[in-house]
Amino acid sequence: MSQPVLYLKNANIFQDNILILKNLDFEINKGEFFYLIGKTGSGKSSLLKILYGDLPLIDGVGEVVEYDLPSLKEKQIPFLRRKIGIVFQDFKLLNDRSINDNLLFVLKATGWKDKDKMHSKINEVLTKVGLQDKGYKMPFQLSGGEQQRIAIARALLNDPELIIADEPTGNLDPKTSMEVMELLNQIHKSGKTILMATHDYSLILKYPQRTFKVENGEVFEVVHQQ
Amino acid sequence: MSKSFEKYQKRRLQASYLSVVLSITMVLLMVGFLGLTVLKYRNLSGYFKEKVSITLYLKNNMSDKQQTELKKFLADKDYTNKIRFVSKKQAAEEFSKDIGEDFLSFLGDNPLKSYYEIRLKADFVNPAQLVYIKKELEKNDFIEEAAYDAPLVDLLTKNIKTIGFWLIVGASVLAFISVLLLNSSIRLSIYSKRFTIKTMQMVGATKSFIRKPFILGSVRLGLAGAFFASAILLGICYKINHKLPALALLEDVKVLALVVGGIFASAIIITAASAFMATQRFLRLKTDQLYF
Ligand SMILES: Nc1ncnc2c1ncn2[C@@H]1O[C@H](COP(=O)(O)OP(=O)(O)O)[C@@H](O)[C@H]1O
Ligand SMILES: [Mg+2]
Numbered sequence: 001m002s003q004p005v006l007y008l009k010n011a012n013i014f015q016d017n018i019l020i021l022k023n024l025d026f027e028i029n030k031g032e033f034f035y036l037i038g039k040t041g042s043g044k045s046s047l048l049k050i051l052y053g054d055l056p057l058i059d060g061v062g063e064v065v066e067y068d069l070p071s072l073k074e075k076q077i078p079f080l081r082r083k084i085g086i087v088f089q090d091f092k093l094l095n096d097r098s099i100n101d102n103l104l105f106v107l108k109a110t111g112w113k114d115k116d117k118m119h120s121k122i123n124e125v126l127t128k129v130g131l132q133d134k135g136y137k138m139p140f141q142l143s144g145g146e147q148q149r150i151a152i153a154r155a156l157l158n159d160p161e162l163i164i165a166d167e168p169t170g171n172l173d174p175k176t177s178m179e180v181m182e183l184l185n186q187i188h189k190s191g192k193t194i195l196m197a198t199h200d201y202s203l204i205l206k207y208p209q210r211t212f213k214v215e216n217g218e219v220f221e222v223v224h225q226q
Numbered sequence: 227m228s229k230s231f232e233k234y235q236k237r238r239l240q241a242s243y244l245s246v247v248l249s250i251t252m253v254l255l256m257v258g259f260l261g262l263t264v265l266k267y268r269n270l271s272g273y274f275k276e277k278v279s280i281t282l283y284l285k286n287n288m289s290d291k292q293q294t295e296l297k298k299f300l301a302d303k304d305y306t307n308k309i310r311f312v313s314k315k316q317a318a319e320e321f322s323k324d325i326g327e328d329f330l331s332f333l334g335d336n337p338l339k340s341y342y343e344i345r346l347k348a349d350f351v352n353p354a355q356l357v358y359i360k361k362e363l364e365k366n367d368f369i370e371e372a373a374y375d376a377p378l379v380d381l382l383t384k385n386i387k388t389i390g391f392w393l394i395v396g397a398s399v400l401a402f403i404s405v406l407l408l409n410s411s412i413r414l415s416i417y418s419k420r421f422t423i424k425t426m427q428m429v430g431a432t433k434s435f436i437r438k439p440f441i442l443g444s445v446r447l448g449l450a451g452a453f454f455a456s457a458i459l460l461g462i463c464y465k466i467n468h469k470l471p472a473l474a475l476l477e478d479v480k481v482l483a484l485v486v487g488g489i490f491a492s493a494i495i496i497t498a499a500s501a502f503m504a505t506q507r508f509l510r511l512k513t514d515q516l517y518f
Binding site: 081 | 430
């Protein structure tokens with residue numbers, strides 16, 4: 001058995017002292033693709049925030065990319081996030097600088113020093129998402145789908161062990177959603193582990209993967225009828 | 227469309243820089259003024275205090291030798307700033323001039339005494355010291371009386387104390403208010419970047435890495451403010467010096483250098499500390515707390 005990239009055991013998740021999800025038990029192994037589905041407000045984002053350290057795990061045990069969650073220190077959070085690529089519904093690009101500078105910032109912030117290596121890395125990830133000629137543009141000069149592809153490129157910069165995507169197609173029209181989905185699918189095929197929250201069932205039908213459902217404060221696996 | 231948006235962004239950015247530089251300039255100008263007043267205040271009070279003199283009326287039958295000896299004795303005292311000797315004859319002439327009449331001609335004899343007038347050093351001008359000095363001098367065999375204007379000394383000492391006290395209180399209050407003002411304008415400029423800060427944290431940047439450019443940026447604006455404040459302050463000093471040369475504002479290069487140096491040092495300390503605290507605040511917040 002391979003080592004899981006992440007697991008939670010007997011985890012209870014709180015927001016403002018209110019129990020949102022109870023008794024979570026699940027794990028994801030290297031190379032797997034998981035959907036997390038559920039209505040708005042069901043707790044998908046809260047669960048993902050636990051995994052990237054934006055919400056502390058107070059009750060239960062768990063580990064993400066070899067970081068123990070209950071004992072996670074504030075100081076460790078940046079280093080945990082360097083091993084995870086995070087993609088948000090609202091892209092979260094730095095709007096005060098160009099695409100190249102967005103990517104350059106991440107590399108510099110995570111300890112890259114060699115200029116040539118940084119430029120070839122940026123070129124590599126932009127090519128992967130098909131936007132190698134848009135590096136000089138400002139984020140607001142790109143369409144939503146393009147901005148999300150840039151955000152995915154950014155998530156790939158440090159060769160993450162896990163990609164967490166929180167409704168990455170939530171702000172996109174169906175056609176663009178499919179393009180972004182196709183991109184994530186390719187990245188999965190290249191060997192990456194992906195956990196993606198969504199409430200768009202059409203995506204799941206088109207790209208079926210193992211699926212967890214969040215409902216009434218519980219998380220359980222959904223078995224697809226083939 | 228994107229071009230006009232860019233222009234708009236640029237103008238907004240420039241406006242926020244301008245407001246930070248402006249408030250820093252104001253703060254530093256205040257700091258500079260207070261520093262200058264406090265430093266120059268010593269000179270100013272000294273200037274008045276050193277006008278206080280003590281007059282030593284001499285006994286009539288002194289030989290020249292005794293007089294020179296006494297003069298040397300007085301000159302050696304550590305409270306002596308300047309000594310002036312006025313002979314019987316000079317005293318009579320001065321007095322005649324004052325009353326506009328040659329009183330010797332109808333009095334026949336000169337009843338006035340020769341005297342030494344000692345200008346004191348500022349540090350010794352206070353009621354207690356003067357009482358002591360008077361007593362000590364009157365022990366001398368050749369001195370009939372040592373006299374000074376006691377009420378004037380009282381008034382001078384008391385006023386200088388109260389003025390000094392209020393100056394320090396005023397300086398502290400103004401400095402405090404100014405720092406609050408600056409603090410809030412720096413926080414506002416960083417507040418507008420709170421989502422950027424949060425995103426930076428999401429991609430794995432450490433707090434100190436995120437903080438650094440904000441602190442450097444604020445310090446750079448602070449140095450610009452320090453430059454303007456120094457220029458304005460020196461300009462005003464130049465003008466005042468033109469009108470009131472007695473204050474000798476421009477004479478003491480050391481004081482001016484100290485004030486300008488103080489302005490630059492305060493600029494760096496205040497802006498760095500304030501940017502540090504502001505970024506620290508937003509670095510601590512969770513994503514959901516940013517929308518307030
Ligand atoms: N910062 C917060 N403080 C308090 N409650 C929150 C906060 N964020 C989310 N919640 C609550 O937690 C529940 C789950 O929210 P969320 O995880 O965002 O759901 P989803 O991502 O599935 O839409 C909701 O009831 C929401 O009101
Ligand atoms: Mg959500």
